[in-house]
Amino acid sequence: xxxxxxxxxxxxxxxxxxxxxxxxxxxxxxxxxxxxxxxxxxxxxxxxxxxxxxxxxxxxxxxxxxxxxxxxxxxxxxxxxxxxxxxxxxxxxxxxxxxxxxxxxxxxxxxxxxxxxxxxxxxxxxxxxx
Amino acid sequence: xxxxxxxxxxxxxxxxxxxxxxxxxxxxxxxxxxxxxxxxxxxxxxxxxxxxxxxxxxxxxxxxxxxxxxxxxxxxxxxxxxxxxxxxxxxxxxxxxxxxxxxxxxxxxxxxxxxxxxxxxxxxxxxxxxxxxxxxxxxxxxxxxxxxxxxxxxxxxxxxxxxxxxxxxxxxxxxxxxxxxxxxxxxxxxxxxxxxxxxxxxxxxxxxxxxxxxxxxxxxxxxxxxxxxxxxxxxxxxxxxxxxxxxxxxxxxxxxxxxxxxxxxxxxxxxxxxxxxxxxxxxxxxxxxxxxxxxxxxxxxxxxxxxxx
Numbered sequence: 001x002x003x004x005x006x007x008x009x010x011x012x013x014x015x016x017x018x019x020x021x022x023x024x025x026x027x028x029x030x031x032x033x034x035x036x037x038x039x040x041x042x043x044x045x046x047x048x049x050x051x052x053x054x055x056x057x058x059x060x061x062x063x064x065x066x067x068x069x070x071x072x073x074x075x076x077x078x079x080x081x082x083x084x085x086x087x088x089x090x091x092x093x094x095x096x097x098x099x100x101x102x103x104x105x106x107x108x109x110x111x112x113x114x115x116x117x118x119x120x121x122x123x124x125x126x127x128x129x130x
Numbered sequence: 131x132x133x134x135x136x137x138x139x140x141x142x143x144x145x146x147x148x149x150x151x152x153x154x155x156x157x158x159x160x161x162x163x164x165x166x167x168x169x170x171x172x173x174x175x176x177x178x179x180x181x182x183x184x185x186x187x188x189x190x191x192x193x194x195x196x197x198x199x200x201x202x203x204x205x206x207x208x209x210x211x212x213x214x215x216x217x218x219x220x221x222x223x224x225x226x227x228x229x230x231x232x233x234x235x236x237x238x239x240x241x242x243x244x245x246x247x248x249x250x251x252x253x254x255x256x257x258x259x260x261x262x263x264x265x266x267x268x269x270x271x272x273x274x275x276x277x278x279x280x281x282x283x284x285x286x287x288x289x290x291x292x293x294x295x296x297x298x299x300x301x302x303x304x305x306x307x308x309x310x311x312x313x314x315x316x317x318x319x320x321x322x323x324x325x326x327x328x329x330x331x332x333x334x335x336x337x338x339x340x341x342x343x344x345x346x347x348x349x350x351x352x353x354x355x356x357x358x359x360x361x362x363x364x365x366x367x368x369x370x371x372x373x374x375x376x377x378x379x380x381x382x383x384x385x386x387x388x389x390x391x392x393x394x395x396x397x398x399x400x401x402x403x404x405x406x407x408x409x410x411x412x413x414x415x416x417x418x419x420x421x422x423x424x425x426x427x428x429x430x431x432x433x434x435x436x437x438x439x
Contacts, residue, residue: 008175008179010175010176010179011176012173012176012277012280012370012373013169013172013173013176013276013277013373014172014173014175014176015172015175015176028353029353029354029358030353030354033353040349040351041186041190041349041350041351042350042351042352042353043183043186043187043350043351043352043353043359043363044351044352044353044359045353045354045358045359045362067362068366069180069183069359069362069363069366071179071182071183071186073186073350078179078182078183080176080179080180080183080366082277082281082366083277
């Protein structure tokens with residue numbers, strides 16, 4: 001493949017991952033979007049979920065991200081999130097416990113449901129990778 | 131003479147223990163300042179990407195947002211002062227408070243009511259002692275700020291600012307029309323300078339990467355809409371600015387502390403040297419006196435026995 005995407009996954013306090021990729025899938029407020037090289041410039045709001053990246057070496061990695069942004073321009077993709085964790089950094093046990101706690105604290109509350117979504121995203125990311 | 135010798139020795143010991151403490155603080159600050167610098171560097175990509183995104187929206191769309199529009203009248207301002215939790219950092223606290231004072235003076239001369247927000251115990255103590263009203267204080271993180279705190283502070287400031295926008299109804303909480311930020315910028319290990327800047331309304335610098343002349347402007351797709359994207363983007367931008375200020379302030383505080391503690395250690399060394407000299411002098415004077423007393427005594431004895439013979 002001649003073209004590739006230059007991807008940066010950035011959390012508020014660090015650069016989580018950067019490198020070349022063939023394909024990026026992220027979840028926006030409108031649904032999942034897949035981004036291939038030469039995608040039109042785009043700015044999208046992402047929700048708590050999983051980011052899936054196929055690198056140029058043919059490897060796939062997933063990361064759990066909190067709500068944030070996805071910007072695409074000139075084959076540069078940056079995913080911004082206040083918190084992001086690569087699948088291998090996620091403590092599955094802890095995420096499961098967080099999920100239970102969040103669910104127990106009442107799923108109606110905005111904050112609780114946000115916590116539920118975040119924990120679910122982490123679990124999904126960790127399970128997908130293993 | 132013997133008494134003062136003991137006094138000097140006690141003083142040397144006390145200075146020595148002070149020196150040990152200042153030396154330890156210097157080393158701790160030195161190791162932490164490196165970490166603080168690394169954290170500031172690690173946070174840079176996020177700030178850079180956010181800025182790029184914000185300026186992309188500003189350049190390629192013409193949506194106005196409450197956070198970027200200048201208020202019609204500005205008679206109420208908020209100011210966030212980033213100070214340290216602990217002292218012993220030389221002029222760090224006083225210079226940041228002085229800078230804040232200058233800004234307050236300027237705002238007051240423009241007939242504005244000022245709400246003060248503070249982070250750090252030093253600033254809190256300063257305002258409490260002078261019995262000045264403070265809207266909100268956050269403490270306990272000045273040397274290791276986390277994004278969560280910046281998020282909280284940003285949330286509070288944006289809420290105060292937006293309350294002003296939504297005025298008209300029965301709004302008890304008066305909104306502010308501008309938000310200023312006073313923090314210490316870290317320039318190098320030796321130079322940290324207090325700066326005051328206006329945080330809100332935002333001044334978006336357009337064209338982070340200015341398009342080439344013959345290049346067709348990329349048409350950005352906004353999902354779900356430009357307004358929505360901006361709505362999500364700008365508060366984050368504000369928080370990231372605050373977080374950046376916290377990180378800079380943390381690095382500055384530690385650098386200032388290291389410098390202050392280094393000079394304290396040097397001073398202690400100087401004092402020890404001085405006291406050791408004086409103590410030695412006192413000891414020699416004591417010995418000389420003792421010898422002359424003994425010699426005098428022996429002579430007197432010799433004279434007395436010679437007289438008998």
